[in-house]
Amino acid sequence: MQRIPVAERADWRETAREHGFDFHSIDNDRYWDESAYYRFTLRQVEEDLEDPTEELENLCFDVVERAVADQEVLSRLGIPTAYWDYVAQSWHNKDRNLYGRLDFSYGGTAPAKLLEYNADTPTTLYESSIFQWVWLEQAMERGLVPAGADQFNSLHERLLEALPQLGIDGALHVACAKDSQEDRGTVEYIADCARQAGLTSQLLYMDDIGVDQDGRFTDLEDRVITSLFKLYPWEWILQEEFSQHVPASGVQIIEPAWKMILSNKGLMALLWEMFEGHPNLLPCYFEGDPRASALGDDYVRKPLLSREGSNIRVVQGGQVSFENDGPYGAEGHVLQALHPLARFDGNHAMVGSWLVASQPAGMCVREDHSLVTTDDARFIPHIILD
Amino acid sequence: MATGQAGMNVARNALDLASGRPPAPAFDSRKDIPLKRSRSVALVMMGASAIALSACDEPQIDAALFDGVQQCIDNKDFSADVCESNFVAAREQHAQVAPKYRSQADCEADFGGQQCETAPYRTESGSSVFMPLMMGYMMGSMLGGRGGVASQPLYRSADDPKSFRTADNKNVGGRTGLTKVARSATARPSAKGFTVSRGGFGARARGFSAGG
Numbered sequence A: 001m002q003r004i005p006v007a008e009r010a011d012w013r014e015t016a017r018e019h020g021f022d023f024h025s026i027d028n029d030r031y032w033d034e035s036a037y038y039r040f041t042l043r044q045v046e047e048d049l050e051d052p053t054e055e056l057e058n059l060c061f062d063v064v065e066r067a068v069a070d071q072e073v074l075s076r077l078g079i080p081t082a083y084w085d086y087v088a089q090s091w092h093n094k095d096r097n098l099y100g101r102l103d104f105s106y107g108g109t110a111p112a113k114l115l116e117y118n119a120d121t122p123t124t125l126y127e128s129s130i131f132q133w134v135w136l137e138q139a140m141e142r143g144l145v146p147a148g149a150d151q152f153n154s155l156h157e158r159l160l161e162a163l164p165q166l167g168i169d170g171a172l173h174v175a176c177a178k179d180s181q182e183d184r185g186t187v188e189y190i191a192d193c194a195r196q197a198g199l200t201s202q203l204l205y206m207d208d209i210g211v212d213q214d215g216r217f218t219d220l221e222d223r224v225i226t227s228l229f230k231l232y233p234w235e236w237i238l239q240e241e242f243s244q245h246v247p248a249s250g251v252q253i254i255e256p257a258w259k260m261i262l263s264n265k266g267l268m269a270l271l272w273e274m275f276e277g278h279p280n281l282l283p284c285y286f287e288g289d290p291r292a293s294a295l296g297d298d299y300v301r302k303p304l305l306s307r308e309g310s311n312i313r314v315v316q317g318g319q320v321s322f323e324n325d326g327p328y329g330a331e332g333h334v335l336q337a338l339h340p341l342a343r344f345d346g347n348h349a350m351v352g353s354w355l356v357a358s359q360p361a362g363m364c365v366r367e368d369h370s371l372v373t374t375d376d377a378r379f380i381p382h383i384i385l386d
Numbered sequence B: 001m002a003t004g005q006a007g008m009n010v011a012r013n014a015l016d017l018a019s020g021r022p023p024a025p026a027f028d029s030r031k032d033i034p035l036k037r038s039r040s041v042a043l044v045m046m047g048a049s050a051i052a053l054s055a056c057d058e059p060q061i062d063a064a065l066f067d068g069v070q071q072c073i074d075n076k077d078f079s080a081d082v083c084e085s086n087f088v089a090a091r092e093q094h095a096q097v098a099p100k101y102r103s104q105a106d107c108e109a110d111f112g113g114q115q116c117e118t119a120p121y122r123t124e125s126g127s128s129v130f131m132p133l134m135m136g137y138m139m140g141s142m143l144g145g146r147g148g149v150a151s152q153p154l155y156r157s158a159d160d161p162k163s164f165r166t167a168d169n170k171n172v173g174g175r176t177g178l179t180k181v182a183r184s185a186t187a188r189p190s191a192k193g194f195t196v197s198r199g200g201f202g203a204r205a206r207g208f209s210a211g212g
Helices: A012-018 A042-068 A071-076 A081-092 A125-141 A155-166 A181-196 A241-249 A266-274 A290-295 B069-075 B080-097 B104-111
Strands: A002-005 A036-040 A099-105 A113-118 A172-176 A201-205 A210-212 A227-231 A252-254 A284-286 A299-303 A313-316 A319-323 A333-337 A342-344 A347-356 A359-368 A378-380 A382-384 B060-066 B116-122 B128-132 B136-140 B152-155 B164-166 B171-173 B177-182 B195-198
Touching: A012 A125, A036 A042, A036 A378, A042 A071, A042 A081, A042 A099, A042 A113, A042 A266, A042 A347, A042 A359, A071 A081, A081 A241, A113 A266, A125 A155, A125 A181, A125 A347, A125 A359, A125 A378, A155 A181, A155 A347, A155 A359, A172 A181, A181 A201, A181 A227, A210 A241, A266 A284, A266 A333, A284 A290, A290 A333, A359 A382, B060 B069, B060 B171, B069 B080, B080 B136, B080 B152, B104 B116, B104 B128, B136 B164, B171 B177
Parallel strands: A036 A382, A172 A201, A172 A227, A227 A252
Antiparallel strands: A002 A036, A099 A113, A099 A347, A210 B195, A284 A333, A299 A313, A299 A333, A313 A319, A342 A347, A347 A359, A359 A378, B060 B136, B060 B177, B116 B128, B136 B152, B152 B164, B164 B171
8 A cells, every 4th residue: 555646637627527526625625635646456455455344344234233132232322212113123124225434544554443434424425436436547548547557446336236226116315414515415426326227316405304294204396205315314313303203204214224323433342342353343442331441541532423533532642632622422432442544645544445235345545634534634546556 | 387307318328437438348358357446437417427318318108198087998999997997096196196285276376277176185284285186197008018107197287288297297298099208207106295394304414514
């Protein structure tokens, strides 16, 4: 795994515009960054990332299996009591999931260590699947990267295969919160894929969803929503006014409710408890667990439900070396062994490993100047070349 | 009622986004191993590469439209049994799939005077809900045997009373008897609820990103 500086395509902004990529810069700071790329060997991708991703997904299924049968686990994860049956039902019904992203600390030599699982509302999808792919094709054509390079990125094909398998009968409504260009771009891409997969898709905002006389959800034209892809966290849905209608509404929600067990940072503690010593896992405990003393003076404290690096505290040598503020943490925390991200030219790299329908489907690398990957991170394309 | 969206023909739009060439081969010929990346990628709605084709580019399929059972029987293309059973199937969907209105005036603004009826629903305060009268039905042509197009109710809007529209506002033309309609218009119509409340989701977002 190497970080290789490279010339940018002179016309990349124009190319981004043509391809509907309108969140390549955020608040005038660059998010898409093709001034460098990461080069992996095929062995690194397949043995160090792809295979562990598939294996970890299966371990995650064991965690879900345990959680839905154990109210103490659901309680520790902060899932509201009123929805325990609903979550368990979604698992027992085998409600299909579409996609997710495992985030690893990996630098090319030691085993990749799982930091967390973005199982419920992963963004970064469009730029991984489309714009990174277009970059590689053009970069090879223009001699910016060696011809014959490849990329771990079958996201687009896998999404088009997975969408028709979700059992959607009628239209797929695709929703996100207002006011985030990045979220909007992600759901537009999902809706685009659904259309290509032969489904009827309809975009809307979560705020626009209505409830009809029978407790069914409706869109702005009063069409009953039968299948809903929502880029909106389950834990928020269950705290909001319409949550009471979810179980009886008959709506198929993607990602399904059982995925809220995996998007919770408590997953990392449960995985360690059940599979202690696994080479791709880091020691991790719920805060307050006496076993956490095994972590010593170096650990990361994460809220069970934080997003984009908010409310993360890094403790090194017993001292707080980094702390991010934010609105999360009321539901509790986990303490995870510190495994700093690999540094390349002063940048901390985090490797995201994609799953579509629970199968490994691609990779993305994000860089940040700080130890913790936040929403200031930049997306750096990658290639595979032996 | 607004005109329905133009149909999309995915296959014809699915260009290789990098170069406009046909998709690259699935295998790297030099090594004869499968690639780890998609053979091709495409967008049909996002960005400038998304080209909406006009409805006439959409595949047309055989169907039959009638304003009622008697017209179907008089047409003599179908037996009375077939006419009747398809009408009943469409009629059963009518109250579910027809658009719903809070007032008769709003309904008549879209569908014309005397063209609305009360729906078998009540508002939260107990007053009536209105929906357009069913003005006809669409059924399969039977040309390929049974199966194919499932029957569904049809409506006529005030601004285009000569054409039939599906409950999802797809124009299927005004010609009765055997005809051709856009494939997308034959999709099962969505149920239409009477929305009693909106805005019960979204409060937690408050301007910060929901994704991660």
